[in-house]
Amino acid sequence: MPTFPSFFAALLTLVMSLTAFSATASTPTDILNQLEQIGYEIDRSSLERAAIQGMATALDPKARVLDIPARAKFQKMLNGESLREEHVDPHLSYDAPEEWPDKLCYVKLRGIYKDTKGLTRTLKKWESAGKSGIILDARKASGTNLQALDTLLDLFVKNGSPLYKVLSEGGQQVDLHKAKGTSGLSVPCILLVDQNTTGAAELLAAVLSHYNSTLLIGTRTSGDNRVREFLELDKKNSLYIATQRVVLANDTSYDVSGITPDIVVNPQSHDHRPTELHAEKAGAGVREEIQRDQKILARIGDDTTLRRATDILLGIRALGTPTSHDRPNASN
Numbered sequence: 001m002p003t004f005p006s007f008f009a010a011l012l013t014l015v016m017s018l019t020a021f022s023a024t025a026s027t028p029t030d031i032l033n034q035l036e037q038i039g040y041e042i043d044r045s046s047l048e049r050a051a052i053q054g055m056a057t058a059l060d061p062k063a064r065v066l067d068i069p070a071r072a073k074f075q076k077m078l079n080g081e082s083l084r085e086e087h088v089d090p091h092l093s094y095d096a097p098e099e100w101p102d103k104l105c106y107v108k109l110r111g112i113y114k115d116t117k118g119l120t121r122t123l124k125k126w127e128s129a130g131k132s133g134i135i136l137d138a139r140k141a142s143g144t145n146l147q148a149l150d151t152l153l154d155l156f157v158k159n160g161s162p163l164y165k166v167l168s169e170g171g172q173q174v175d176l177h178k179a180k181g182t183s184g185l186s187v188p189c190i191l192l193v194d195q196n197t198t199g200a201a202e203l204l205a206a207v208l209s210h211y212n213s214t215l216l217i218g219t220r221t222s223g224d225n226r227v228r229e230f231l232e233l234d235k236k237n238s239l240y241i242a243t244q245r246v247v248l249a250n251d252t253s254y255d256v257s258g259i260t261p262d263i264v265v266n267p268q269s270h271d272h273r274p275t276e277l278h279a280e281k282a283g284a285g286v287r288e289e290i291q292r293d294q295k296i297l298a299r300i301g302d303d304t305t306l307r308r309a310t311d312i313l314l315g316i317r318a319l320g321t322p323t324s325h326d327r328p329n330a331s332n
Contacts, residue, residue, distance in 0.1 A: 153183030
């Protein structure tokens with residue numbers, strides 16, 4: 001006997017659009033009744049779930065209907081808890097900070113999920129230690145915690161400056177987030193981004209780009225400015241869907257367009273400069289400098305984007321002249 005599984009919800013939509021299907025079938029219920037009369041076995045619960053999923057996806061491509069086990073697993077991913085299974089470091093939002101030669105520092109952001117105060121303390125410590133440059137790597141980073149994001153942004157944006165607005169899906173302003181920090185970083189910072197920079201990490205890039213607080217290097221970000229939450233459907237199912245949007249303080253939206261970095265780097269391009277430096281015939285001072293550079297090159301490997309960021313910070317250090325991107329307290 002023919003069946004009607006849930007993934008054929010699209011077929012139901014098509015059938016419903018055919019008004020000539022039956023003179024008496026004027027509602028979806030009538031159509032279902034007729035389908036059952038001709039021999040189809042219809043699981044109406046699954047069909048209803050699929051119909052909701054189809055409708056929600058039309059409103060938000062990332063919407064999804066989840067049962068209890070699927071929601072628990074998905075919630076774990078949203079909170080960044082699944083990262084514990086992949087990384088030994090206890091921090092959910094970032095890997096262990098790295099201190100490189102030539103007073104450079106590097107942090108790999110996994111996302112902005114929970115408290116970022118530990119990260120801000122590390123950045124302030126590096127500033128106090130006289131570090132020459134910091135690289136925040138937000139490639140493939142996501143996150144959902146706006147409060148943790150605000151804590152991080154306080155390091156870069158002047159106290160009292162508006163950071164971003166939260167709007168309802170209808171466009172009404174729900175909240176305005178402002179910087180609450182007492183002082184900004186004086187050490188030059190570079191933020192690395194790519195097409196997988198999304199969620200709170202993408203909003204971080206958007207705000208920093210708006211205030212010209214750091215230099216952005218990489219490729220355009222994902223272009224998703226929507227805030228999502230769970231809506232309860234029944235005791236067994238919930239709908240994860242966008243309920244709000246975020247825009248910059250000047251009402252600029254990066255939805256779809258994403259954030260274009262200050263310096264666009266093709267990650268597939270090959271840097272033809274040498275990755276091995278030979279210091280045998282150099283003087284002692286030069287030899288020591290080459291050895292430091294060799295350690296940095298070994299850490300960077302073939303990461304073209306990271307190498308570009310490193311070159312810029314070393315250039316700023318050598319010149320000793322700040323650029324507009326080195327003034328974290330700059331505001332428009």
